Amino acid sequence: MSDLLVSGGRVLRPSGTVERADVLLDQDAGSITAVDEPGAVAGADELDAAGGLVIPGLVNAHTHVAMTLFRGAADDKPLDAWLQEDIWPVEAELRAEDVAAGTRLGVAEMVRSGTTAFGDMYFFMDEVAAVAAETGVRARLGHGCISVGRPETEAVADFEEGLDFAREYDGHADGRVRTMFTPHSLTTVDEAHFETFLPRAREADLPVHFHANETTDEVDPILEERGQRPLAWADDLGLLAEDSFVAHGVHVDETEIDRLAERGTAVVHCPASNMKLASGMAPVQELLDAGVTVGLGTDGAASNNDLDMFDEVRDAAMLGKLAADDASAVDAHTAVRLATEGSAAALGVDSGRLEAGANADLAVLDLDAPHLTPQHDLVSHLAYAASGSDVRHTVCDGQVLMRDRELTTIDLDAARQAAEQQARALFERAAD
Numbered sequence: 001m002s003d004l005l006v007s008g009g010r011v012l013r014p015s016g017t018v019e020r021a022d023v024l025l026d027q028d029a030g031s032i033t034a035v036d037e038p039g040a041v042a043g044a045d046e047l048d049a050a051g052g053l054v055i056p057g058l059v060n061a062h063t064h065v066a067m068t069l070f071r072g073a074a075d076d077k078p079l080d081a082w083l084q085e086d087i088w089p090v091e092a093e094l095r096a097e098d099v100a101a102g103t104r105l106g107v108a109e110m111v112r113s114g115t116t117a118f119g120d121m122y123f124f125m126d127e128v129a130a131v132a133a134e135t136g137v138r139a140r141l142g143h144g145c146i147s148v149g150r151p152e153t154e155a156v157a158d159f160e161e162g163l164d165f166a167r168e169y170d171g172h173a174d175g176r177v178r179t180m181f182t183p184h185s186l187t188t189v190d191e192a193h194f195e196t197f198l199p200r201a202r203e204a205d206l207p208v209h210f211h212a213n214e215t216t217d218e219v220d221p222i223l224e225e226r227g228q229r230p231l232a233w234a235d236d237l238g239l240l241a242e243d244s245f246v247a248h249g250v251h252v253d254e255t256e257i258d259r260l261a262e263r264g265t266a267v268v269h270c271p272a273s274n275m276k277l278a279s280g281m282a283p284v285q286e287l288l289d290a291g292v293t294v295g296l297g298t299d300g301a302a303s304n305n306d307l308d309m310f311d312e313v314r315d316a317a318m319l320g321k322l323a324a325d326d327a328s329a330v331d332a333h334t335a336v337r338l339a340t341e342g343s344a345a346a347l348g349v350d351s352g353r354l355e356a357g358a359n360a361d362l363a364v365l366d367l368d369a370p371h372l373t374p375q376h377d378l379v380s381h382l383a384y385a386a387s388g389s390d391v392r393h394t395v396c397d398g399q400v401l402m403r404d405r406e407l408t409t410i411d412l413d414a415a416r417q418a419a420e421q422q423a424r425a426l427f428e429r430a431a432d
């Protein structure tokens with residue numbers, strides 16, 4: 001049996017307290033064996049956390065990782081125009097090797113900023129699964145299915161591909177890769193395709209993840225056409241369940257919040273993307289007060305424009321206060337919990353908490369920086385002052401993926417170079 005002892009640091013516990021403790025990891029099982037008093041356990045391989053803060057690996061519960069290739073290519077537009085004019089025409093030219101390169105770059109960025117798990121809805125998902133396997137991260141993956149505006153045979157083939165991928169890859173990479181059924185959104189999938197394919201996804205026991213209530217442009221047509229709120233319709237379709245989770249949930253009314261709470265459906269809040277596309281302010285504190293599980297996601301790098309979850313935590317706290325018109329809303333502890341326990345619960349993975357039995361996913365932050373001094377309250381620092389570049393080590397499934405800022409499973413220079421080349425070629429193809 002091989003063990004790894006993360007020693008000498010202070011540890012963020014699930015209760016939100018910070019204690020001096022060592023964390024013992026079972027590398028074979030990929031789980032935490034114990035969180036114990038300093039020096040109580042010895043004889044294992046060690047990872048030095050002296051002077052640092054050990055936190056659960058952050059969980060990016062909604063992203064499109066390969067969209068790192070689009071970073072900075074088109075900014076400062078509302079969602080609809082941005083998708084139709086800038087994103088979809090280029091995505092139509094995407095090839096498998098683009099997705100592989102963009103995902104590898106994105107995973108490097110996430111590991112360097114303390115993220116150990118992500119939820120990804122995109123295309124060429126076998127490439128994403130391969131990159132997750134090769135780099136050692138944890139992921140919940142789904143092929144984004146779209147039917148609106150497509151010939152029937154093409155739409156059906158897209159859904160079949162989504163189901164095939166999810167069935168084939170669930171449990172891949174020693175169980176680090178799990179899958180899901182991901183109809184893109186309530187406005188990009190026709191009713192008939194929901195009705196045909198959702199029962200098949202349920203039969204295969206797949207969680208369901210889709211974009212919902214992101215902008216008023218998306219909510220209003222559903223209201224007009226059906227005379228009901230989008231999540232009421234989603235519920236009628238059978239989309240809301242305990243293992244389902246929606247991205248965004250910005251424009252949700254009280255009845256929809258109650259419905260989410262009743263069904264146990266989680267919301268993944270994407271504050272940076274919502275601000276950048278001026279989509280609106282999700283009522284995060286109201287969702288939490290109603291008992292809805294809320295996680296955090298960066299969304300794609302094209303609408304963020306980075307994958308640093310520390311930014312997301314801060315944005316969630318700030319935007320949550322603005323949305324509630326209350327400075328006590330989405331406090332520091334809550335914001336940190338969104339990116340750890342909340343996101344892990346949304347994805348259905350046992351990460352996001354440093355406790356015996358949980359997945360051995362963690363990050364160690366350096367605290368000896370001017371922006372983290374003095375240390376009145378380390379949870380406050382996590383929410384409001386820290387950033388991804390403060391992360392010294394990252395561990396996923398008991399394996400060290402970054403040690404002293406050096407990635408162990410990714411050649412960073414090669415990953416950057418490949419992404420640069422693929423992005424250039426992709427945008428040249430799209431311009432032709």
Ligand SMILES: [Zn+2]
Nearest residue numbers: 211247299300
């Ligand atoms: Zn998205």
